[in-house]
Amino acid sequence: MPINKVVYSAEEALADIRDNMTLLVGGFGLCGIPENCISELVRKGTKGLTCISNNAGVDDFGLGLLLQKKQIRKMISSYVGENAEFERQMLSGELEVELIPQGTLATRCMMAGYGIPAFYTPAGYGTEVGEGKESRRFTYKGQEKDYLMEYAFDADFALVKAWKGDTAGNVIYRQTARNFNPLMAMAGKITIVEVEELVQPGELDPNQVHTPGIYVDRIFQGTHYEKRIEQRTVRSK
Amino acid sequence: MLDKTGIAKRIAREVKDGMYVNLGIGIPTLVANYIPEGINVELQSENGILGMGPFPFEGEEDADMINAGKQTVTLLPGASIFDSAMSFGMIRSQRVHLTILGAMEVSENGDIANWKIPGKMVKGMGGAMDLVASARNIIVAMQHVNKAGESKLLPSCTLPLTGVKCVKKIVTELGVFDVMEGGGFRLLERAPGVSVEQIRNSTAGKLIVEGEIPEMVL
Numbered sequence: 001m002p003i004n005k006v007v008y009s010a011e012e013a014l015a016d017i018r019d020n021m022t023l024l025v026g027g028f029g030l031c032g033i034p035e036n037c038i039s040e041l042v043r044k045g046t047k048g049l050t051c052i053s054n055n056a057g058v059d060d061f062g063l064g065l066l067l068q069k070k071q072i073r074k075m076i077s078s079y080v081g082e083n084a085e086f087e088r089q090m091l092s093g094e095l096e097v098e099l100i101p102q103g104t105l106a107t108r109c110m111m112a113g114y115g116i117p118a119f120y121t122p123a124g125y126g127t128e129v130g131e132g133k134e135s136r137r138f139t140y141k142g143q144e145k146d147y148l149m150e151y152a153f154d155a156d157f158a159l160v161k162a163w164k165g166d167t168a169g170n171v172i173y174r175q176t177a178r179n180f181n182p183l184m185a186m187a188g189k190i191t192i193v194e195v196e197e198l199v200q201p202g203e204l205d206p207n208q209v210h211t212p213g214i215y216v217d218r219i220f221q222g223t224h225y226e227k228r229i230e231q232r233t234v235r236s237k
Numbered sequence: 238m239l240d241k242t243g244i245a246k247r248i249a250r251e252v253k254d255g256m257y258v259n260l261g262i263g264i265p266t267l268v269a270n271y272i273p274e275g276i277n278v279e280l281q282s283e284n285g286i287l288g289m290g291p292f293p294f295e296g297e298e299d300a301d302m303i304n305a306g307k308q309t310v311t312l313l314p315g316a317s318i319f320d321s322a323m324s325f326g327m328i329r330s331q332r333v334h335l336t337i338l339g340a341m342e343v344s345e346n347g348d349i350a351n352w353k354i355p356g357k358m359v360k361g362m363g364g365a366m367d368l369v370a371s372a373r374n375i376i377v378a379m380q381h382v383n384k385a386g387e388s389k390l391l392p393s394c395t396l397p398l399t400g401v402k403c404v405k406k407i408v409t410e411l412g413v414f415d416v417m418e419g420g421g422f423r424l425l426e427r428a429p430g431v432s433v434e435q436i437r438n439s440t441a442g443k444l445i446v447e448g449e450i451p452e453m454v455l
Binding site for chain 1: 291
């Protein structure tokens with residue numbers, strides 16, 4: 001039998017998340033966010049959190065719910081445009097914010113999961129993102145350029161949303177809800193995955209697994225997914 | 238003078254057969270509507286799509302299927318989905334041929350600023366810093382002057398930079414410009430009804446005008 005990673009609720013999964021911890025939170029905008037984990041953090045009232053997430057939700061959904069309750073001390077994100085409460089807290093100094101390039105954010109997650117402590121990227125060289133960072137000149141594809149050294153993230157927990165997962169922790173993401181989720185799943189000291197559908201070992205095609213269960217510490221069946229759409233754009237028939 | 242649609246139409250002519258193209262938010266998104274028939278291109282969205290299609294029909298929206306602007310979209314046949322690290326991997330390794338994005342300021346040596354106005358607006362750089370640091374070909378779509386009437390084509394940027402010496406071409410409501418290796422905006426085409434004098438008056442950076450400048454044909 002494979003190793004069983006199942007826990008029975010968000011409450012059980014997040015029981016040892018304490019104040020002042022650092023969390024990786026999956027999703028792009030409101031797409032593919034761990035809704036059940038976020039609700040549980042609101043319920044628990046955990047404070048002083050550092051959240052690494054591409055965005056900060058909107059005022060009344062996603063990480064915006066934690067911002068409203070002032071549970072987040074610091075956000076590390078690439079884009080925070082759609083959240084008025086976020087902007088207010090940032091400009092007033094209540095919230096510490098570190099903005100980093102999106103590709104750098106993604107790769108800092110991936111490298112944590114690959115066991116590589118640092119890497120070089122050209123993103124942000126010559127801008128304020130590069131201030132105080134080590135840099136080095138490399139030739140890539142015949143072009144000499146300056147690169148910044150960036151570190152892999154070191155986070156206490158990763159909170160991940162997937163589509164289907166089995167009890168061994170193997171998971172599959174759906175459409176663009178994949179985004180940062182598989183990268184953060186590899187990067188947490190403890191990785192918690194909530195899924196829309198929890199299945200038995202053997203029910204997922206191993207060829208289709210995106211995150212192997214070795215990266216997943218706890219998996220649970222999520223409930224009441226709202227899956228809110230941020231910008232509903234359509235065309236007429 | 239061009240409207241937003243006109244800027245998008247003109248930029249669409251820079252899109253060539255066989256290209257993978259990343260379109261930024263705003264005017265660049267409109268470019269997709271004017272890519273000529275018979276040209277095969279694939280649109281990349283940095284949240285993890287190659288082969289992005291149009292908006293879905295009403296009632297067919299899928300919350301799991303969005304573009305980098307968080308808009309609901311569809312996939313075309315032959316599309317693929319991947320994670321954010323691979324998405325920026327294909328950008329950094331220059332497999333994405335063309336990046337079209339907006340800007341607040343561009344300098345005559347190709348520096349671009351588009352993510353922050355200190356003390357006023359901080360939305361973040363999103364994927365723009367990765368894109369401009371790596372793309373071989375970057376076209377900026379923007380208004381020639383800001384709301385205060387000041388030129389956005391400058392000797393040097395005043396706002397925090399997104400990237401250095403990276404912009405290759407600019408299309409504004411007034412014309413089309415190449416950013417020259419040694420510095421300067423070389424005027425290539427005038428927008429319909431716009432004179433070289435008008436362009437000169439709206440350009441704070443070094444403007445290079447050589448010979449007769451044709452009026453653009455859309």
